Amino acid sequence: MEAQPQTDPEQYFQRYRALIPDWDSFLDCLQRPLPTTLWAHPERQGVDGVAGLFDELGFRAEALDWADNALRLHADAPAGAHWGFMAGLFQIQEEIAMLPAQLIAAQPGERVLDLCAAPGNKTAQLSLAMANQGTVYANDVRRERLGALRQTIKRLGLRNVVTTVQPAEEYPLGAGPFDAVLVDAPCSGEGTWRKGGAAPKLPSEGARREGLMRRQQRMLERGLGVARVGGRVVYATCTLSPDENEAVIDAVLRRWGEQVRVRPVRHQLNGLKISDPITHWRGERFHAGVQDCLRLWPHDNDTGGFFAAVIDKTGGNSPRPDWLDRPEREPPERLGAILQRFGLDEAAVGQAELLAPTSRYAHLAPPELIPSRRPVADAMGLPAVGVQANPDKPTTALALSLGAAATDNVLDVPAQEARAFLDREPRRIEPERSGISPGYVIIRHRGVPLGVARLYQGGALESLYPGRWSRASGRRGL
Numbered sequence: 001m002e003a004q005p006q007t008d009p010e011q012y013f014q015r016y017r018a019l020i021p022d023w024d025s026f027l028d029c030l031q032r033p034l035p036t037t038l039w040a041h042p043e044r045q046g047v048d049g050v051a052g053l054f055d056e057l058g059f060r061a062e063a064l065d066w067a068d069n070a071l072r073l074h075a076d077a078p079a080g081a082h083w084g085f086m087a088g089l090f091q092i093q094e095e096i097a098m099l100p101a102q103l104i105a106a107q108p109g110e111r112v113l114d115l116c117a118a119p120g121n122k123t124a125q126l127s128l129a130m131a132n133q134g135t136v137y138a139n140d141v142r143r144e145r146l147g148a149l150r151q152t153i154k155r156l157g158l159r160n161v162v163t164t165v166q167p168a169e170e171y172p173l174g175a176g177p178f179d180a181v182l183v184d185a186p187c188s189g190e191g192t193w194r195k196g197g198a199a200p201k202l203p204s205e206g207a208r209r210e211g212l213m214r215r216q217q218r219m220l221e222r223g224l225g226v227a228r229v230g231g232r233v234v235y236a237t238c239t240l241s242p243d244e245n246e247a248v249i250d251a252v253l254r255r256w257g258e259q260v261r262v263r264p265v266r267h268q269l270n271g272l273k274i275s276d277p278i279t280h281w282r283g284e285r286f287h288a289g290v291q292d293c294l295r296l297w298p299h300d301n302d303t304g305g306f307f308a309a310v311i312d313k314t315g316g317n318s319p320r321p322d323w324l325d326r327p328e329r330e331p332p333e334r335l336g337a338i339l340q341r342f343g344l345d346e347a348a349v350g351q352a353e354l355l356a357p358t359s360r361y362a363h364l365a366p367p368e369l370i371p372s373r374r375p376v377a378d379a380m381g382l383p384a385v386g387v388q389a390n391p392d393k394p395t396t397a398l399a400l401s402l403g404a405a406a407t408d409n410v411l412d413v414p415a416q417e418a419r420a421f422l423d424r425e426p427r428r429i430e431p432e433r434s435g436i437s438p439g440y441v442i443i444r445h446r447g448v449p450l451g452v453a454r455l456y457q458g459g460a461l462e463s464l465y466p467g468r469w470s471r472a473s474g475r476r477g478l
């Protein structure tokens with residue numbers, strides 16, 4: 001019989017009592033709110049700029065020693081309600097969830113697969129670690145969860161992401177070979193107790209649990225299958241269950257033998273306390289390679305609970321690529337006309353090119369982004385130019401990406417006008433005095449781009465801030 005969900009951690013976690021070092025601090029930690037943690041977009045205001053925004057509000061930000069560009073704030077810090085969030089200055093992410101992308105250490109130009117990607121926090125870390133070069137395949141089986149990923153792509157200006165919808169365990173081998181694969185597996189979520197103060201999403205015992213474990217193993221094996229020989233695969237979960245963690249790694253090490261190796265990485269993570277993995281469970285002793293897995297109890301670092309392993313593919317075969325041709329490009333003038341209006345030159349987009357539109361938008365992508373035949377890409381690159389408007393419309397995503405360097409047709413507005421813009425309120429300006437000509441205008445607040453407006457003859461200024469973002473953003477602390 002399946003266990004009923006429970007809300008008493010002491011009762012629920014009894015099953016692991018013998019495994020958990022310092023049981024009282026563990027329980028004590030589960031009762032405390034999680035600190036707010038976030039990382040700063042490395043190419044926008046940087047970590048000091050973001051820390052300054054919170055300092056102004058009376059919240060001291062503490063830099064995380066072990067994670068790039070990351071800050072810890074008091075649990076009450078209004079990070080999600082800050083206008084800087086919608087401007088893509090930072091991304092909110094639980095501290096320990098930052099670990100897998102850090103372990104992958106993705107490099108510019110690599111091909112990386114994020115097999116279970118929605119809502120996309122780790123995809124975003126990977127994409128920016130690669131400086132928007134190379135390709136990140138961001139996959140999730142649930143199409144409806146890709147909406148959040150798409151918004152992350154736009155807010156943070158990610159150009160090198162291809163989204164796909166496919167069961168991870170059946171991901172087509174021909175999409176590979178990948179240099180690195182992240183398997184951030186769906187799990188029972190026992191480590192996220194502090195977020196909801198409630199029982200895990202899935203039962204902890206029984207047939208459904210067995211099915212989940214088998215699926216996790218198949219996903220990890222598919223991750224290894226699509227990786228190149230010499231590539232790396234990171235397996236991660238936010239659960240405490242040995243069945244979904246060490247037992248999955250154990251099964252894979254036994255099946256793949258000399259073709260895989262768990263890489264020792266603890267020494268690279270100064271500032272993060274890492275506990276020993278479980279080596280015996282249900283009367284069985286795990287494969288010796290399991291010793292190099294990373295287990296993180298909530299009270300180790302005042303976070304959620306987490307598990308991760310870096311697995312090197314040391315032998316076997318690399319899959320044969322089955323890729324399409326390079327996607328068709330638009331002539332450079334199309335983007336050039338938009339850049340010119342804002343006083344930007346082509347260097348502003350670096351190596352990126354505008355792809356021929358496949359929908360209402362033309363997307364900006366790095367030249368090395370080449371989709372595979374299967375799975376068919378759901379979308380690729382950054383929606384940059386609205387091609388159904390006349391003239392072509394720069395998207396909010398493009399404005400957030402490039403608007404800080406714009407010199408022409410930019411309006412820097414104080415808080416009250418910024419709020420009106422985000423609320424899509426029309427207003428009037430005097431074009432002669434502002435030096436702005438009719439057409440598209442980038443709206444900035446304190447030098448930070450917020451989006452695009454359109455100025456008409458006579459001075460009417462229409463906010464083109466997306467309605468959906470506006471509803472989501474509320475007042476954003478302005």
Ligand SMILES: C[S@@+](CC[C@H](N)C(=O)[O-])C[C@H]1O[C@@H](n2cnc3c(N)ncnc32)[C@H](O)[C@@H]1O
Pocket residue numbers: 115116117118119120121122123139140141142145166167168169184185186187
């Ligand atoms: C732990 S969450 C991923 C979180 C994400 N990596 C992030 O950092 O934002 C697990 C994801 O796996 C997806 N998922 C569940 N079953 C899957 C499957 N068979 N194939 C691919 N994705 C799956 C879920 O929809 C969910 O979005």
